[in-house]
Amino acid sequence: MSGVAPLELVDVVREYGGGRSLFGRRLPAHRAVDGVSLTLQQGATLGIVGESGCGKSTLARMIVGLLPPTAGHILIDNRPIDQFDRLSLHRKVQMVFQDPLGSLNPRKTVRQVLEIPLRSLRGMHAPARRDRVQELMHLVSLRAEFIDRYPHEFSGGQCQRIGIARALAAEPEIIVLDEPVSALDVSVQAQVLRLLQDLQARLGVAYLFISHDLAVVEAIADTVAVMQAGRIVERGGAAQIFLAPQHAYTRELIGAIPGLSAMPA
Amino acid sequence: MSGAQGIAVPLAPTPASRPSSAGVWRRFMRSGMAVAGAGLLLVVVALVLAAPFLPLSDPDRTDILHRMARPLTTGHLLGTDELGRDLLSRVIWGTRLSLLVGVVAATLSSLIGSALGVVAAYYGRAVDTLVMRGVDMLMAFPYLLLALAIVAALGPSLGHAMLAIIIVNVPFFARAVRGATVSLRQSDFIAAARLMGQSNLRIIATELLPNVLPVVVVTASTSVGWMILETAGLSFLGLGAQPPVADLGGMLGSARNLINVAPHVAAVPGLAILLIAIGVNLVGDGVRDALDPRLRAGGLARISAVTEVAPDRPMPAQPPSDALLSVRSLRTEFRSGGQVWRAVNDVSFEVRAGEAVGLVGESGSGKTVTALSIAGLVASPPGRIAGGSIRFKGQELIGAPLAALQDIRGNRVAYMFQDPLTTLNPLLTIGQQISETVRRHQGLGPRAAMAQAVTLLEQVGITDPAQRARSFPHELSGGQRQRVGAAIALANSPDLIVADEPTTALDVTTQARVLALMNEQRHRLGAALVFISHDMGVIAELCDRVHVMYAGSIVESGRVADVLSRPAHPYTIRLLACVPRPGQARREVEPIPGLPPATNALPPGCAFAPRCDLAIAACSAGAIPMVAVGQEHAARCVRTRDALQEAAA
Ligand SMILES: Nc1ncnc2c1ncn2[C@@H]1O[C@H](COP(=O)(O)OP(=O)(O)OP(=O)(O)O)[C@@H](O)[C@H]1O
């Protein structure tokens, strides 16, 4: 399989609104994603950076199949995603959300949350599930005795670990992370970033890592794509983007990193 | 730490903030009225359930010879009715029937209504339109008229009356449940459930329903009483229970002609209805309050307008300085459930006129509580200032009268918060809100104040300010809202701006613009700034001096450049290592292992000791003083020398 890019986007477009009004007049459509082409290599991390409203989350939702693209192709293992059935798509690509607490059902314990994908996506039986849940908890460094607790009993960073464990339960090749650390303070953010790096080294999963903060993306990504108003305006190696930005918007993003000049390296 | 490659091992989870079921039960039992109502209902229910076993005479056996017997007649405790039937027996059997009808009607209408509401909200679009238009149509008819029309069409009988009551109540449940479901459906956990391969039916049954169930249960339990009354009403009109069987309404209806001759015949079922209605409503209110304590009548009114101050508080030993703001040995604590949470623990700092001071630290380190203590804005109860002194322009603020504090709030000291949406009034335009602030403190006329508001909006970089002044808060983006927050803070040219994470909810690009704006406007007015953030990088952008907070205490203070280049406290060193620095591809970020301690059980000595890799026995022996490490630079650590060396390495 090596050499095949597990995820490829070709001229992907997504419009909101549009259609026709009651009297058949064309309504103006808003292009949230405007012809994006990207390639994610196996076991690598592709960072997408841009300010809020530039279409990052729309892109994420299309890749995991929550939203159909208006035009263009999304290929997973060289196959368009509309040829996958729902379950086999979810076994290939998973997602971690921005709001750590909001992405967990307040009335389900950690165990219940983690068992769902094991049953419906991996078809595991009860005894196997029990062992696997323990393994997943260990994988994201959550203590085993937390397993029967409810989300509100956890801190933001711990909730995000549960969200990551849930995504890993499907054993996906790709995880789309939509602003996974933006709601966390710097020290917890550092813990989660470290965990993600560690998991990638161990499991070989590929990340599509989305953030508005170039410093965070740069810390975890191999390659970076800069997105502005639905388009990719610049792409390249993480260090190269930062050291030799080509596009004016990339330079603005670098300038926006707080304390860059004041903080000693 | 010896753990797997420094991956943080989580410690105890944060204390529960949502009501636990034990808490709900405790709150319910604390409400005397609800318990009384529950007792009343319990007696009634026990009585009607036991009806077949009680030594009651047949409720339908007529006895013309003893008609309209007064209460306390031998053999007829409550007397008899116009056909000589025993009233005690009839009222118990009648109550049994009425309760049954009420409970069945409430259950069925809530089940049908909730199912419609959930399906409409979950599938949205055409399904939603179809269901909700149907519901609207039903609701367009006057409620009782519709019920009457249904019974009239079907013919009078208790079953038809119940059916009518169910039909007219379904729309209310459908509306309530749809509302609760729509907001849930947007949430990420529903999207996550789809990605986990769950079917729509399963998502509705296991993800949505359990979360809307409390709404359904509360609405249903509070409406049982209504349904009993409504069926009684139909029976009263002769459309419900048919003779000789009678429910409470039917009994009341046939007794109404005897009201002058034998009032007790009507009074007995009337009283029964009253008692049931009182019982059901008391329990319903109790359930609602127990599930959502914030809704309790008067609950919010009890919070005082200024933070409570301990009368026997210790005063700081040091004399106050002549700085603009001087905070000395401030202690603010929260008391709940017999525990004391020391959120701010002996904090001292000062702010000189025109200077920018940063407070930095992890979530829960006490930054916000410190900031709110300045103007007495910490909620009491549970908060209270347990000691210390806060002087603003020489005036003591702790224990100052409310009038003095109100003059200072919003006028000499202005606050900016993380999300201005929570402090802006959603019903007023932003122009109205800014001009209101200006008018209150500057005594301008409405026109002049509005002109001033537009000028302020222009100064904070809002394009087309005259037009924007007419917008409502929700029509603005996060960045624009924070600019409005800045405009309100600047409105009265304050001497001090306290900004609590004003840019944390913004993306870095917008954050950079808002920070630049705050810097520029602050210098224009010569205002001092207290800026709170968890991110040292943001502090470095605009502060002169910084105080690093940990577990309610200041652990390092100094000029920003000094603290950044020569951090002297191990916590500061670790905090700086958490910030990703670009330009060094895939440089590992260095997380701090573990979590900060809970402030209700602070360890003796250094609170950072359990996470510190320089910790020695002396660290946990007792309180640790600030140690000077340079000019205006000090750290609360027994090993500052080693820490400085480690930082330099
Ligand atoms: N109303 C309250 N009742 C009880 N405890 C409270 C209340 N408000 C704050 N606390 C407690 O006081 C401590 C300090 O909280 P504070 O909000 O000042 O932290 P912070 O440093 O501002 O954190 P963040 O970065 O999350 O805003 C925490 O332990 C918190 O749980």
Ligand code: SF4
């Ligand atoms: S006092 Fe001791 S435990 Fe605390 S920071 Fe200094 S060295 Fe570490």
Ligand SMILES: [Mg+2]
């Ligand atoms: Mg705070």
